Amino acid sequence: MSFRFTRAIVRPPSSNFADGLTSVSLGKPDLARALRQFARYCAALERCRLQLVTLPDDPEHPDSTFVEDTAVLAARCNVITRPGAPSRGGETTEIREALSGLDINTVSIETPGTLDGGDICDADGHFFIGVSQRTNWDGAQQLAAFLEKAGYSTASVDIRDVPDILHLKSGIASLGDNRVVAIDSLAGHHALKNHEIVHVSPGEEYAANCVRVNDYVLVAAGFPSFERTLKSLGYAAIALDMSEFQKMDGGLSCLSLRF
Ligand code: GLY
Numbered sequence: 001m002s003f004r005f006t007r008a009i010v011r012p013p014s015s016n017f018a019d020g021l022t023s024v025s026l027g028k029p030d031l032a033r034a035l036r037q038f039a040r041y042c043a044a045l046e047r048c049r050l051q052l053v054t055l056p057d058d059p060e061h062p063d064s065t066f067v068e069d070t071a072v073l074a075a076r077c078n079v080i081t082r083p084g085a086p087s088r089g090g091e092t093t094e095i096r097e098a099l100s101g102l103d104i105n106t107v108s109i110e111t112p113g114t115l116d117g118g119d120i121c122d123a124d125g126h127f128f129i130g131v132s133q134r135t136n137w138d139g140a141q142q143l144a145a146f147l148e149k150a151g152y153s154t155a156s157v158d159i160r161d162v163p164d165i166l167h168l169k170s171g172i173a174s175l176g177d178n179r180v181v182a183i184d185s186l187a188g189h190h191a192l193k194n195h196e197i198v199h200v201s202p203g204e205e206y207a208a209n210c211v212r213v214n215d216y217v218l219v220a221a222g223f224p225s226f227e228r229t230l231k232s233l234g235y236a237a238i239a240l241d242m243s244e245f246q247k248m249d250g251g252l253s254c255l256s257l258r259f
Contacts, residue, residue, distance in 0.1 A: 002122040003176045003212035008045050009098055009257040011055040012038050013065040017248065020062035021085055023166060026247040034244035038065070041255055044238045048213040050258065055098060061091045066254040069116040070095040071106070072143060073259040077150035078106040079143060084114035084134030095257070104259070107146055113139030118167030118254055123174035128191060130168025131158045155191040162186060164205065166249050173210045173253070175217065175235065183208050198233065201225045209251030218252050
């Protein structure tokens with residue numbers, strides 16, 4: 001099952017976190033507050049029974065706290081990505097080292113492919129691969145080939161015309177149980193037709209980036225309708241304040257690589 005994990009890689013925001021990329025206009029993040037939110041995020045992962053591998057912060061890469069973009073980790077296939085934003089290219093070096101220390105064999109996305117892990121949604125071994133401003137068709141096809149060779153199935157979802165989302169997982173999340181959370185602009189996508197859709201109310205779109213981890217679902221705080229929906233479906237939600245990461249176009253899934 002794609003939501004059963006024992007470990008996660010995390011990396012705290014660096015002193016120049018506010019210099020990272022963002023497409024939203026929510027103001028400058030407060031570093032001290034971001035660090036407190038990060039600490040609570042890590043504590044939540046530990047509550048979900050994950051052992052954390054915490055990398056040192058990396059001021060050379062202000063977006064490096066968003067570790068999810070640097071790799072796609074699946075039980076039978078681990079892939080180092082080639083992030084689509086030039087300023088993020090160097091983030092994969094330490095992730096590759098960290099994974100080799102953990103004895104995880106990996107392959108890599110190669111040029112001219114680009115791919116951000118935030119565009120990849122593992123729905124119980126069926127992988128939705130977003131084609132976005134960051135992940136190009138070449139990168140998507142390379143990943144699909146790696147995954148299919150390892151016995152997984154894939155489907156691409158072109159989000160380049162979907163407004164207001166950076167990555168595919170800004171708009172969808174797998175809850176397991178054949179359920180996919182989706183914002184309205186993705187809910188009708190043909191790639192999702194075999195999944196039960198859990199809708200996110202208009203105005204609560206940011207909440208779509210939730211993360212199923214073992215017996216819990218991590219969800220951004222401040223979206224009561226979506227939290228009620230999760231509870232009505234029987235999930236135990238852990239709500240986390242994400243305000244400072246949201247200012248930098250980041251969500252809950254971006255802050256860890258779970259495996
Ligand atoms: N700030 C996250 C990103 O743009 O990749």
